[in-house]
Each structure stands twice: as C-alpha cells, then as structure tokens.
Amino acid sequence: MGGYLVISQALNPSVVSFCSSISPHSHLNANSRNARHKNCPPITSAEFSVLLQSCIDAPSFDEGKRLHLQIREAGFERNRDLLPKLIKVYSVCGRIDRARELFDRMPKRNLDVFVWTAIVSGYVKNGMPGEALEFFYEMLKLGVNPDSYTFSALLKASAELGLVSLIVQLHSLTVKYGVGLCLSVANSLVHAYGSFGNVYGARKVFDRMEFRDVVSWSSMIHACSHVENHAESMALFSRMQFDWCLKPNELTVVSLLPGCCFFSSLRKGQAIHAYAIRNGFVSNVIVGSALLTMYSRCGDPDFAYKVFSGMERRNVITWTSMIEGFALNGRFNVALNLFKVMQEQGLKPTYITLVVILSACSHGGFVDDGLEIFETMKETFGIQPGVEHCACVVDMLGRAGRLDDAEKFIERMDIGPSSSVYGSLLGACQVYHNVELGERLAQKLFELEPRNASNYVILSNIYASVGRWDDVGRVRKLMIVKGLFKESGCSWVEIKDKVYVFGAHDRTHSESDKIYEMLEELSDRIVKAGYVPSKKYVLLDVGEDDKKKFLCTHSERLAIAFSLLKVPPAVPIRIAKNLRVCGDCHDAIKLISKVTCR
Template sequence: MLVFSQAIKPSVFSLCSPLPPRAHLESNSQIVSTKKRLGITSSEFSLALQHCIETRSFHEGQKIHSRIREAGFEKNRDLLPKLIKFYSVCGRTDMARQLFDKIPKRNLDVFIWTSMISACIQDGFLDEAVMLFSEMLALGLIPDSYTLSALVKASTGLGYYGLVNQLHSVSVKCGCCSSLSVANSLVHAYGTFGNIDGAFRVFNRIEHRDIVSWSSIVRACSCLEKYAESISLFSRMQSEDHHRPNEITVVSVLPACSFFSSLRKGQAIHAYVIRKGFDLNPIVSAALVTMYSRCGDARCAFVVFNNLDKWNVVLWTSMIEGFSMNGEFTLALHLFKRMQKLGLKPNYVTLVVILSACSHGGLVDEGLEIFWTMKERFSITPRIEHYACVVDLLGRAGRLDAAEKFIEKMAIPPGASVYGSLLGACQAHRNVELGEKAAFMLFELEPNNAANYVILSNIYASVGRWDDVGKVRQLMVNKRLSKNSGCSWIEIKDKVYVFGAHDRSHSESESIYKVLEELGERLTEAGYVPSTKHVLLDVDEDDKKSLLCSHSERLAIGFGLLKSPPSAPIRIAKNLRVCGDCHEAIKLISKVVSRQLIIRDTNRFHHFSRGSCSCGDYW
C-alpha cells in the first residue's frame, strides 16, 4: 500500500474508486468545477501513478487513468509522460501510443516525445522509436539529452553502429554532447562496437566525469584487450577524480588482472569488494572466480565460489573452467557431476569447458561419453566448438586416425576450429601427412591466419624437412604474414616486466643472464640435457642449446629469482605455448631452487613444484 503524507489525500485506493455519476464534461469551466469538487491535484495523481509504475500495477493504474481522464487531467504535461511510462513498463506500448496519438503532435513538448520514444525502446520497438525521433526533428523540436542518451543506448544494445554515429552528430549540433548522460552513452557505445579511439575522443572531452564515465572507458579497454590501459585508467579514476569503483568498474578491470596474472592487484580488489558488499553480486563473484583461476590460484577461486548462497550456471561453468585450466581435471569433472545432482542443467558453454578439461586431462572415455550423450541428457545439439573439443581430445591422445574419421562423419561442416585442433595434434605427434591435409584445409578457410602456416612450418622442421620449411615461410612472405614473437611477462611489486626471446634490452640484463648461467650449471649437475629437437631452426647443436637457454620464460624466471623473495612463488605468463624443452627444464628448476613456478601459456597453467608439473606432462 502506498501511504501519502497527511497533506496529500486521498490514498491510491480512493483514487481508484469510481466517481459518482455525472454529466459529460463539455467545457473548461465544467472541468475546473469537477477538479474543485473532487479535491484532487495533478501532483496527487502523479504520486499515485508513480506507485503503479514502480509496482507494475496495471489494473490499479488503469483505474487511476480513468479518474485522471474524468478529472480533465489527461493532457496535463506532467501526467501525460507518466501515463505513457506507466503503460510502457506494464508492457502495453500500444496503449501508450494510442494516448500519445490522441493529441496533435505539434502540441507536444520534447519531454512527452522523449517519453514515447523511451517507451518504444523499452519494449524493443527501435525502428518505431527512430521514426518518432525523425518526426520530432521534422517538427523543429530540439531533442534533449534524455532523448539522445536513450536512443544511443538502444542502438548499442541492438548493434546499430551507424545510428550511433548519426546520433553523435545530432548531439553535437544540438549542443547536447556536453551532457554527461549523452557522453557516457557514447563512450559505452563506441567501446561496445570496438571503436576505442572514438570512445577516448568523447571521454577526454568530458569536463566533470562521474563513475559511469570511468567505468565505461575501463570496460571498453578490457573488452578490446587493452589491459594495460584498463589498469592505468582504473588507477587514474581513483587518484585524479577520487571516484570509488562500483560493481561495473570492478567487473571491467578484473580481466586485466587475469591477463597480467596480477594476483596481488586482484586480491586488493577482492578485499575492496568484500568491504563494499559487492561479493553478493553473482556477476562480481563470477568475475572473481575467473580472475583467481586465471592468476593460477584455483583454490582461492573455489573459496569465493563456495561462499556464495546462490549459484547459477555461469558460476559453475567458471569454476569448472578454473579447475581445468589449473590442471585439476578430476575436480573439474567432479564439479560437473555435482552440478547436475543439484538440479542445475549445463548449457552449451559448460559442455565446451568440460570437454576441454577431458581433452587436456587425458580423460578420453569420459569426454566421449559426455559428447555422445549431450543431446539426450541435456537437450543440447553439438555445435562446432564441441566437435573441435572431441578432435582435440582424440588428437592429444595420439588417436589421429580416429580424429580424422570423426571429422569425416561430422553432422555439420567442419570449420577452422576443427582443423586447427587436428593440426595442433599433428604437430605434437609429428604426423606430417595428416598435418599437411589439415593445414591446406585451413589455408582455404582462413588464408590470412599466420598461426596455421607457422605450425605447418614447425611440423616440417621437427622432421628436418628444411626445404619445405623455406617454402612455407616464403608463402608467408608473399602473403605479408608474420609470426607472433614469443614473449613472457612477470609482475614484481605492481609493475609488469616483459621479456622477448633472447632479449638483452632490460636494464638488468647482465644480472639476469648471470643468474641463468649459474642455474644452467646446477641443472647440468642435476642431469639436465637440452632437447635440441625443440629448436625449429637449421643451426648447429651448440647454437640450438644457446637458443633454448634464452627463451622468454627462462629470462622471466631469472628475473623473478633475482627480484622476488626467496620463498615466494614465481608467476609468469606467456603469449605462446611453452616448448617441450623449457617444460622439462622448468620442472627441474623448481626442484633445484625449491620454488613453486606457475606459468600460464596460451592453453593453461603449468604449476611446477618439486620437479613435477600439474599437467602430468600431458599437454
């Protein structure tokens, strides 16, 4: 029940009660006399309508509308927008439009036009909203910031990038671009559509930014994987404008912590989340689970997950993925089964995640059972991602013939992800013939993806076919394709340091190489013999050994040993797959230096400790 103050009468229920019978109102004087007789003001009707809007009370609102009509307030410029909004929130845009159309459009002000446009947007009638906007402009009315920001948000949600550009132009002409609501909507829109330059142009012109402005630009950078800028903006927001992050800002910056494996920064944000009570938000919790998982700490991710009162499929999927990428494949499978026992049905993403876990964990039979029964058990028809996971599952296990036959019998045309999984398996198992077939299919499907050419070149190099290596590299030159340079990065005292292979650009390079030289002597004493087959260059054996010892992840390890506390784990991220020799060497390093080394490559985390790796050498 809505309770008015003593000065405001009557209550909602008296406003909804029927009027006594009387003659039809025919003149303004009769309307005025009726208003006096009823003793009801427009502000009282407005409060009653607001209550119906907030509670979505359609029938009560209709009764109030009848009283408004009989009292002669229907065309009131304060009540008309509210009536339109009331019908809109109750899902009756048709009734809002009927009300709107009863009044000559030239007699309507911008506020009422905006109400009707917003009503159309809210119910998903964007085309109708745009037509109304055009009519409004044709009548010579200048839109206000509310109209433009509502249209920009709607255009963003529906993917109409061209319309966003046009609305931006209109906002400049109307002088509304300086409005904070319009500017924030444009920053969000440009970020969503991947135009980071456009987002920054608008953002940099905002004179007095609020938390929405900062959150929008931080989110834009994270979505476009500009993680360094995302973290920098997050810091500037607090230091320059003294804004405290909200839930959206937190969710937007956590992927940057994940990318750089910035566990300390992620932990600091988590502490802030707890202080503010944001941890009750399932979206924030899912982001924290992902952050901890991608910083190599699946146990902390599980603590966040386990402390929640309510779970949804997204959270379960995030946690299953967290266990999987950190080598806890059995726990991932256990969680998948537990989820079903609790009555939660996995979605297609959950199935991609668990199939990937089975693939990387060598759980071939379990993965195949999930795939072949997913339609029956979960009513989910396999998509291309699921097929690619099965090819990867079979390929990693060395069952390349079975993988090839599986592709031939697929119910849908195999795409690049399927042939990409097969090509990767061929590289791991040095199957040249099948690798060529997969590569040539990929050259047709995605001719400008340099990775496919590099993998085929590596397959040739692994068996000493240097002439074919040269042909593939020349093909890349002809297509103007280049290989991604390998690099690794490590965070020390909130600063990220990046190393390339054989890099000597660091200011402490001499000390780093000295640490590695001393480490190399200890490894040799422990029985380490470099596996030069992993050097895919046609050079002599001594050069191959030298190249292996200066891979980017080893330089990062050397720097970590030089700068981090003796007992602290060393966390490193790498943009390429860890090579086989480095994998063996790092296992031994973890033993001789008695340190935990956590390295994330393009696929997953490798937790090295006491001479072994969490992947079980199955990767």
C-alpha cells in the first residue's frame, strides 16, 4: 500500500482517480469520481503509461479496454510509447484479436520496432508462433530493424514450431543486427538449441557470453539434461553455485532432477527437494511433478506418493506421473486404482496418460483391463488410439503369450504399424521361442529401421534360444558388414558422490579381486537359499560351466558385490543399468537381497 501512495502523490488527481477505480477497493460511487474528474487537469501520456503498466502487471481486459478508450479520447492512441503497451495489455489478457485490430488501424510504415515487437511477442505468448513469424517477415520487408526483444520472442516461436533450421538462421541475423551478445538473446539461443538436443550449439553460445544470469545457467543445465548428459548438468550446477554465486530457480531444479533419476541418486534428489522446500518451489506444479518422478525412479514410490498427496495443486500431468511411478516399481494394482480415482476426481486422461496406464496393464498382466481401456478410449475419453497405444496392446498380448492375437491385432490396425509395434512383438518372440514369427517381424523391422542394431540382436537371440548357432553367426556377420554394433551393457552405482561403472565380466577395477571374492561368497549363499542358474539366458555357444560363470559376472552383480564391500549395513543399495536386467539376474538379486538383509 505504501508503494501505491508514493505513486499517487507523483501523479495528478485524475490518475489517482483512475487508480482507485481499478484497485480492489474501488467502491467509491461513480458520481463522486466524475465530480472530482471535472476539476482535474487532463492525464498526460507519461501518466497513461503508468496506468497501462498496472493493467499489464495485473491483467484485466475490462479495465484495459476502458483505459484504451480514455487514451483514444485524449488523442494518444498512436503515441509511440503507449501503442506497444496497449498491444501488450490485450496480449496478456489473452485477446490477441483486439491487439491485432489496434495494430491494423495504424499505418504500417509509421510503426517502429517496439510496436512490431509487441505484436510478435503477443502472438508467441498466445500460442500462435506461426503468425509471429509471418509478422516478422512483413516487418523485414518494410525495412524495420528487429531488436533483441524481437529475436528473443522469435527464438521461442521457432522452438515451439520445431524449426531447427530457422533457429540457425535467426542466430545469424542476431549477429548481423548486432544483438547476438545481448543477455536475453543469448539466453534464448541457449534454450532454443538445447530444446533440440544441440548441446554443442548451446554451449558455443553459452561460452561466449560475457555475463550470465540464472536463466543462462538453468538453460544450459536443461540442454545437457535433455540429451541425458547428466554428469555435465551436475558439474554446471556446482559451477553456477560456487563459482558464480547464483541462486538456482525452478527451471534449475526441474533440469537437475532427471540426473538424480539416471544415477539413482536418492540422496542428491533429497537435497534438491530440501532446497526446493526452503525456497518455496514445491508449490510449483512442474517442480512437484519432477520431484515425485525422481522419487519413483529412485525406487521410492511411497515417498513419491507423500509428495503427491502434499501438493496444493494437482493437474493431469501430476496424476499421470504418479500412476507411472507406481507402475515403474511393480505396483500395477495401485497404478490402476489411481487411474480410476483420477477419473472420479473429474480429471480427463490425456493421450500420454493412456499410454502410461496401458503400459502398466501390459507389465502387470492385466490384459482384460488393458483391452477394455483401449477399446473404449475414443468413446469414453474422446481420444483416438495412436501408434503408442497400439504398441502397448501388442506388448500386452505378447507378454501374455498370445502371439497370434497380437499379430492379428497388427493386421487390423487402422494406422500403419510402426517399428515400435513390430518391436514389441519381436521381443515376445524371443521369450516364447517363436522363430517363424520372429523372422517375419525382423524382416519388416530391417526395412523400417535398417540402422537399428537392436533388431538384429533380438533376432540373433531368438535363434540362440533354440540352439540355431549357424543362424546366430549369420546375423552377427550381417551386422558387421552393415557396420552395426550391439550396445554394451553396463551398470553403475553412486557411493559418496562418486559414480562407479561396471561392464559384464569386468576386471578393470582396482579392487577386482575383492569384488570377485564377494561374488563367489554370494553365489554360495544364494545356492543354499535355493538359487538355480537359468542357463537359457546365456545366448552363447559355450559349455554349461562357462554359462554359470557368465551369469554370475553380469554387470549388475559386480556393482552389487562392490557396493556390499563399501556401503554400511542396512543402507539401501541402488544400482542403475542401461539395458534390461536378464531374468536370471532378476531372480538372483532377490535372493541376494534376502541373504544379506539389504
């Protein structure tokens, strides 16, 4: 209220009268206001500017329209300082149509860059990036030179439209017009390049910046996180805090949390959560959703649900994240119940929500529930099934061993099958040793994705599962000829802020002898607890004893053995892996957990 009084004293009584009329306490009767207005001098353009800014800060279409009428009556509608603000008032109120009407009434050649930028920014703010670009082209044709604010808005529009080449062109234009080093432009470039995973382009701009603010660092951290370069995002976060003494914001927090998921670093995630609480970020729905995703992916869905339950506001994205969190941790019944509760709360599932719940039904074996959701989704939720939903259904049928039904479903699909659809069924062919169907699917995948090595590997594994070693060799040779390589499996664990990575049968670690001794001890203990090696998961033509050795030295078991040597008793051990855990390791690790009470 004190700030309002200072402004009031600086303005003439007419302005104070108007300010009173748009304040929350404007219950003075109209006659008294009009009486005072008659005895007051006219409002100046500078004072109108202050009033417009108040309408921008606290958007009100009705008050903005009334103020616009007074400005027109005063003859200031074409004032170069007021016109951009008038356009902005309508834009922030979501009435870009009124802003456009006002703009079209003005002679184009008399408009300066501020007016053009206001309309361009207005279109971007109202989710119409295409129209913003059209105005930019017209602006250039008329010889109006864009400024830093114009480019900042246009870069956001390009990112929203997914136009990578346009970002490069705009970058060149920023250099041409001498605004490339402006903070707002450089920040927008970092964000735009990062949105498309072009970390090199983002880093090039970032490194050339003379001054960086929290937006600069957050955008660069987000760019690294977007391409899963989480180690670099964490390093940037440390530099931002300790070298530049900058305080992270909500975007920084959201960009860092995926790194905690990737490294299964619950402790770091908890530290970031504590920081978010101290700075009041947890009320932000996006931050809340990112936190519950982090807890879910770090194996703690119960605490994720505590975050979910404590959120002041929850939207469909938050509900979807929580449903996915339970599904990721094998709590498929809970995920399905939460999906029903979400609908009872009056929230309508989105396209992504349905992908998540169908995936949960697939992994949980709820075939009937999944098929019912799929078959009624258009009628119940108004969402046309997409290729991702179809892939979930194929995966669901394939996991249940209904390979013929899955193939018939693909043949009946209204949309053309994609690689994800065929790939879902190809994986099931490996589980159920269906060589004939696997060969047909693999051939289709080779045509759709000639450079995807995983399809060749799965076909090779199908042959190996039935002992067709000549065909295994043929597929492997074909991969070599095509220059394709299988992704190497590895597992990692974070202990005391350091990440340790292990490959299968790895002996490169300095403490390998101790690790392998621990493995032998664990093997003896789990065999006594009932472990029988599933040698079918060794897809190599080797002897039976060698198969046992191969299984015992998979990367995840090496990581566990090392962790047991280093992590204090009763402390949970979290291992991350880049590939799926084999069935034998899945069974063995349950027994390791049992015999070590971890």
